[in-house]
Amino acid sequence: MSSAPQPIAVDRQTMEVDIACAGFGPATGGFLTTLTQAWSESPADPAFESKVAPGMPLQVMCYERADDLAAGVSGVVTRGEGIRASFPKLDPAEIPMAAAVKRESVFYLLDPIGARRSALLRFGDFCLGLGRDSWVKDRAFELPWTPAFLHKHGGMILSIGQFNQWVGTKLMAGGLAQIWPGMPVSGPIFDGDNGKEKRTVLGLRFTDQGVDKHGVAADGYMPGMDVRASLTVVGDGPVGAVGQKLDERFGLPAGHARREWALGMKMVIELPEGSELEAGTVWHTFGFPEPEIFGFLYVHPERLVSVGIFVPSWMGNPQRTAYRYLQHYIQHPLLWKHLEGGTLRSWGAKSLEESGKHGEPFLTGDGFARIGEGSGSTNMLTGSGVDEAWTTGVQLGEAVLELLHADKPFTQENLAAAYEVRRRAGWVERGAREAKNARNGFHRGFIHGMVGMALAGLTGGRLALSGKIPPAPKQIRKIGAHGKAGLRLREAAKVAMADGRPLHDALMSARGWPEIPFDGRLLVTHQDALLMGGKVQAMPGFADHVVFLDRQRCIACEEKTCVAMCSGQAITLGADGAPEFEREKCVHCGACLWNCAQSPDGERSSIEFVAGSGGLHSAEN
Amino acid sequence: MGFHIVVCAGIVPDPLQTLEPATGPNGPGIKTEMVLPAVLDPWAASALYEAANLAGKNPGSKVWLVSLGPKAKLQQVMMSVAQKVSFELVPIDGPIGGFPDAQATAAALAETIGAIPGLERARLMLFGGWESATRGAGVTLQLVGERLGIADQFQGVDAIEVREDGSFEVLERVEGGKHQVSVCTGVPAVLGWATGNLAEPRNNPQVGMANMRTIMPALQKAKMVTLDANGLQYVSVSLPKQQRATRVEKNMSADEIAAELVAWMGAE
Numbered sequence: 001m002s003s004a005p006q007p008i009a010v011d012r013q014t015m016e017v018d019i020a021c022a023g024f025g026p027a028t029g030g031f032l033t034t035l036t037q038a039w040s041e042s043p044a045d046p047a048f049e050s051k052v053a054p055g056m057p058l059q060v061m062c063y064e065r066a067d068d069l070a071a072g073v074s075g076v077v078t079r080g081e082g083i084r085a086s087f088p089k090l091d092p093a094e095i096p097m098a099a100a101v102k103r104e105s106v107f108y109l110l111d112p113i114g115a116r117r118s119a120l121l122r123f124g125d126f127c128l129g130l131g132r133d134s135w136v137k138d139r140a141f142e143l144p145w146t147p148a149f150l151h152k153h154g155g156m157i158l159s160i161g162q163f164n165q166w167v168g169t170k171l172m173a174g175g176l177a178q179i180w181p182g183m184p185v186s187g188p189i190f191d192g193d194n195g196k197e198k199r200t201v202l203g204l205r206f207t208d209q210g211v212d213k214h215g216v217a218a219d220g221y222m223p224g225m226d227v228r229a230s231l232t233v234v235g236d237g238p239v240g241a242v243g244q245k246l247d248e249r250f251g252l253p254a255g256h257a258r259r260e261w262a263l264g265m266k267m268v269i270e271l272p273e274g275s276e277l278e279a280g281t282v283w284h285t286f287g288f289p290e291p292e293i294f295g296f297l298y299v300h301p302e303r304l305v306s307v308g309i310f311v312p313s314w315m316g317n318p319q320r321t322a323y324r325y326l327q328h329y330i331q332h333p334l335l336w337k338h339l340e341g342g343t344l345r346s347w348g349a350k351s352l353e354e355s356g357k358h359g360e361p362f363l364t365g366d367g368f369a370r371i372g373e374g375s376g377s378t379n380m381l382t383g384s385g386v387d388e389a390w391t392t393g394v395q396l397g398e399a400v401l402e403l404l405h406a407d408k409p410f411t412q413e414n415l416a417a418a419y420e421v422r423r424r425a426g427w428v429e430r431g432a433r434e435a436k437n438a439r440n441g442f443h444r445g446f447i448h449g450m451v452g453m454a455l456a457g458l459t460g461g462r463l464a465l466s467g468k469i470p471p472a473p474k475q476i477r478k479i480g481a482h483g484k485a486g487l488r489l490r491e492a493a494k495v496a497m498a499d500g501r502p503l504h505d506a507l508m509s510a511r512g513w514p515e516i517p518f519d520g521r522l523l524v525t526h527q528d529a530l531l532m533g534g535k536v537q538a539m540p541g542f543a544d545h546v547v548f549l550d551r552q553r554c555i556a557c558e559e560k561t562c563v564a565m566c567s568g569q570a571i572t573l574g575a576d577g578a579p580e581f582e583r584e585k586c587v588h589c590g591a592c593l594w595n596c597a598q599s600p601d602g603e604r605s606s607i608e609f610v611a612g613s614g615g616l617h618s619a620e621n
Numbered sequence: 622m623g624f625h626i627v628v629c630a631g632i633v634p635d636p637l638q639t640l641e642p643a644t645g646p647n648g649p650g651i652k653t654e655m656v657l658p659a660v661l662d663p664w665a666a667s668a669l670y671e672a673a674n675l676a677g678k679n680p681g682s683k684v685w686l687v688s689l690g691p692k693a694k695l696q697q698v699m700m701s702v703a704q705k706v707s708f709e710l711v712p713i714d715g716p717i718g719g720f721p722d723a724q725a726t727a728a729a730l731a732e733t734i735g736a737i738p739g740l741e742r743a744r745l746m747l748f749g750g751w752e753s754a755t756r757g758a759g760v761t762l763q764l765v766g767e768r769l770g771i772a773d774q775f776q777g778v779d780a781i782e783v784r785e786d787g788s789f790e791v792l793e794r795v796e797g798g799k800h801q802v803s804v805c806t807g808v809p810a811v812l813g814w815a816t817g818n819l820a821e822p823r824n825n826p827q828v829g830m831a832n833m834r835t836i837m838p839a840l841q842k843a844k845m846v847t848l849d850a851n852g853l854q855y856v857s858v859s860l861p862k863q864q865r866a867t868r869v870e871k872n873m874s875a876d877e878i879a880a881e882l883v884a885w886m887g888a889e
Contacts, residue, residue, distance in 0.1 A: 013827065015826065015827055015830075061826070061830075063826070067701070068635075068658045068701070069697070069700070070658045071658075096653075096655065096656040097656065162656060165658070165697065168697070168700075169693050169696060169697060172696050172697075172700065172837070173693075173696065173837075173840075175837055178829070178830065178833055179700060180700060180704060180824070180826055180829055181700055181701055182701055182704065182824050183704070183824055183826060206826070209823045209824070210823065220820070220823065222823050222825070225825075225826065225827070227826070302653075345639060346639070532639060535637040537637065539821075541823065617635060617637045617638070617658070618638075619635075619638065619656065619657055619658045620656070
């Protein structure tokens, strides 16, 4: 057994601040914007005086793991109600790559190449195909209406990288908060005197620097500093180290579990000259490349589009290789007629926590509060998370202002009364309740899933299909050592090992998917994609942030889904059959965390994903 | 006594991004430059780390970082750079992008440096990058030195060693992969740095917090300049040629791979 790098026992430097935030994304952006706007209206208000530096304003620090605030990996369409409430005069033209939503369409994509389809779906496709040229064009059927719950009318298409940069610049210019990128936080500082029953956090500890890949002190060793704060705001996303450690120590509320995930992977493509796609166009798709894979196309200004897919955990296939699927997706006739001749500008991937209310953690404790996606705010019925995350940050910001003005400490009781009450009364919570069981049906199959989603969406969550949601490792279908699938896997692995070809690529080809006709511009190898539009970087001096806990278990694993699903091909198959990790290729999507079929306890993964430095430098995602 | 070290450092689009040429109203530039994240020019960053190292070895020294660029971009870059070493920022709010005239840039820098309160010419070392990762006229630092009346100038510097009598020895890169060793009797002097020998310092949030106390007020007061093109005309612009030919080889020896690389480079 191995384990994740453990902090070395040394005397660490300590710094005192008033508020420390882990992670900078939309949620923390909303939180800091709320604080900064209130402070700039009355900076002399004694409520804003620092407790750790008397006479100074509140010392508010935010630490982001990525090397740059713009190094986000998501293009989104959002209603943007919460964001607009914070910036009432917001003009999307202020934010690079942003566009107001102009038109939305939902397409069912027929299978143009003979991919996997159930008999029922094949029959459905056949019936739709009868209407060729009347209601089916480009092997796609456009739904005559977009369900209201999917609508983003009045919303915006954003590049999260650019949005983060825009918000960060405003915040830093505001003068209250400091945001420090390139500073991974290894975890929260717990109160050693308190048991697990009393949820207490004293601050944050940074990752050690100057260590080898196993975390052992090497040249230039610099122990991660402790930042102690009266309030620690946890907004480090669904796979963030701080959130994970809180869940590990305090558990989740009774009946809650984080079992549903998806990997969002997308490309930013420059369209060919003369493209007819208009900025503000939004397409939602389903049906291809696999029935379970949903897709999207958002058109930004200046001939840029974000095109991507979501590969969910409930797609049981263990060979769920997102990059290859994405390449097949963009070649679907509906999309390809617009994308052909385009140029790949950047690419990226991110894990989405899709449990919603089912996975909501404890939102508050003594000295800490959780916001954003890691707090279960994403609405999987509306397919929306950015505005929800922003709004939870605003709600915490308002709560903190209330407590500061009342001179009340950030105890669990006070935070619950100020923050949780706001959150329960808000629109994010209403949406989360409506969406709570909307996806249950997918665990019984694609058709059940669509019916369940429609039921929940059209009845505001009053009706939904019941369903038992298994832990993520159990959602991965077993291959079986002796079946046809097992034979195919072994053959593919042999081919991959023999010619150095990536395993996941070989697996997809072995399953009958056609080879990708590389053109060097848009259809490029996975390794080349890592070098385009931002490139992957890993500062030296940090430990590996992906750790395989039980090598023998990994060798025995037939599925090897961690290899198949690794967004950056950072996990490859070693000579002895165990996966190997290369930090220099990791895009920090966190997919390995939930794509492990070998759980030691039936619930958790055999892979640890801890705080690490580097990742994609793309700013257009 | 220590030195007063002024580092001239521009900001450039992150070289890891896809950089494409574009022609704007002011001549050639880089496509969507405002959208791309900026970094401190890597050559000038080496100069900054060397300056901090030198200041650390010579008590009483102080480091100023003079940078010309749009205020918002400077602020963005400072979020990362300020965590590395201690310095005082002297920002100049100027235009982004393109290939501004070196004379105009040098004039703006020299005027700003000359007006830094408390800066003593008798203790002055002017540092900068010898080259630029994205754009570089190759003469800006020399022109700043000339405008400040500094005659002792060294380019392609990889090391400096200060002696007890105040003189210092400099290693400059010369042809043939060799270094020229020069001894200078004392400051003021201009040093255009190559890569130096220091590793990039680790991020340290305490250093960042200390720097930020002066950085944000300085940015708010940054002087705005416009750079006169002085009738500059661009004859041609070209990008370094990039080629990518990825291949996985597991059975070739290191010697075979090296031979193939040499042949490939030779063919270019």
